[in-house]
Amino acid sequence: MIGDLRWRAWTGVIADVWNVACEHGARGEYISQAPRLVVVLDQVGDGGIHVTASPNQGGAVRSIGRQSMSYVPAGVRVWSRVENLRRLTHLDLHFDLTALEARLPDELDRDAVETPRLTFSDERLFGLARLIAAECVEPGGFHDLYGDSLISAMMVGLLRIAPKADRKRGQLPPRQLKRAIDYIEDNCGRNIRLQELAELTGLSQSYFCSAFKASTGMPPHKWQMRARIDRAKALLSRPDTTPAEAAAAAGFADQAHLTRVFRQVVGTTPAAWQRSRAA
Template identity: 50%
Template sequence: MTFQPRMQNRIEGFSVIGDLRRRNWNGVVADLWDVECAPGAGGYYVAQDPRLVVVLDMKGGRNGKVSFAPSRNGTTVEQRRHTLSYIPAGMELWAELRDVEYIRHLDLHFNIEALGRRLMEDLDPVRLSDPRLMFQDPRFLALAELIAAECDNPDPLHNLYGDGLTVALFVDLMRVPLARSRKRSQLASWQLRRATDFIEANCLRGIRLEELSQLTGLSQSYFSHAFKASTGVAPHQWQMNLRIEKAKQLLLETDVPLTIVASDTGFSDQAHFTRTFRRVVGATPSNWKKSRRT
């Protein structure tokens, strides 16, 4: 399902020039706005997803300024153009424009779950929740300018171009370290026991990774890596091994056809069952059964 930013706002004094330019890449939505501003323009915003707001250009009087505050009565931070603001999910943002007639800004909305899966990393919750209002960084600005140009491009380039730019900016913004420089820890004993008990009790149906991660209080990416570090196999392979053990029991104790064995142990059909059995055991179900009865 395509990621859609979720935001509430109450604003006045803004008039969008032309159409919103929106691009949706893997885990990031980029919105490019050109806006005319009336005197006293401003408003209130709150979003359910974190975002980065980049003031690319601004025109107006000599004293033109944009002010952001984390609450209605909070301390304001003022800047002119070429500034960036990282706003965590759920944070109120109050904006006020003074002596500004026109503003061009880029909004990058981040799907944290999707980006965490892509990066195979557990993103730092402290950094994710730490607002940074009206800062300047030439590296981020250079990437933002390229992203904005692609949003405005009438002949868009391959999605990998914008995808790479947005992920690069996010990685730098969140200071995501090189993956191999961090060692994954194993699950705690209670987490491993809870996960394996759940898989065993439900191994004949499809188990979603989300279910297992919620049981252990971890993100999906972290749980998957920690489970493999603890057991030597991925959660899905653990489930397949349990199904194969149940199939072995049926093969030894009954003479039901392989189609029934496959159905009773959660496989989609006999062919799927046979392929999986051979990969795990090293022999087809029929040959394995014969070897155990001789």
């Protein structure tokens, strides 16, 4: 392995990013007690990794290249062989299905859960995988709702979960919406897990996200980020508060993080906004 292992844990999943040096003809045999998704993020070399559910490397053997992935159910053994690669970067996601099912309004399709999908590609899933990997390698200072949302989207796309035909999703009732908003704004300075908000309203995590967005026009993590900006504005309204102090008090990782998000939301920097208020 090259460098340190980078990893993160969110509700129901452990994500880790591996950078490895490859020897020609290297072989491996793997089995996991948890379902996992392996995504090839990048590689150096013209070859690939051959992956199969059979040790003889026959029949269905195919080469994994960039942007390819393999879903392996729990307890399923797979074999791999490296050819003509010098380096490889891949993301591994290890799923706790019991915890993840709590996010979804419908039961998981057991056939999809238990069926291997080796060496397939999907642009949308790959895009999610890159965002998840980025949070492992260089966390952006986002609260855990961001990672939880990425994992939920990955699960829905990976297992192709569709809502039941007779299920109609609407907005949150006013009382539930107020309860959720008050909770987010009262706790915006810390990481709020999606599970907390779902339990607060008595809904599944997936249903809550959909209903909250239908009610407010934005997902919960964006609402929390705006609440942090509002808190930072209130602090910066005091001329003796510095942007660094406002960033720490409002829950941002540092002043640079506040400045980046503040500019995106407000259209200017915290310092410029504070000067304009004092003028």
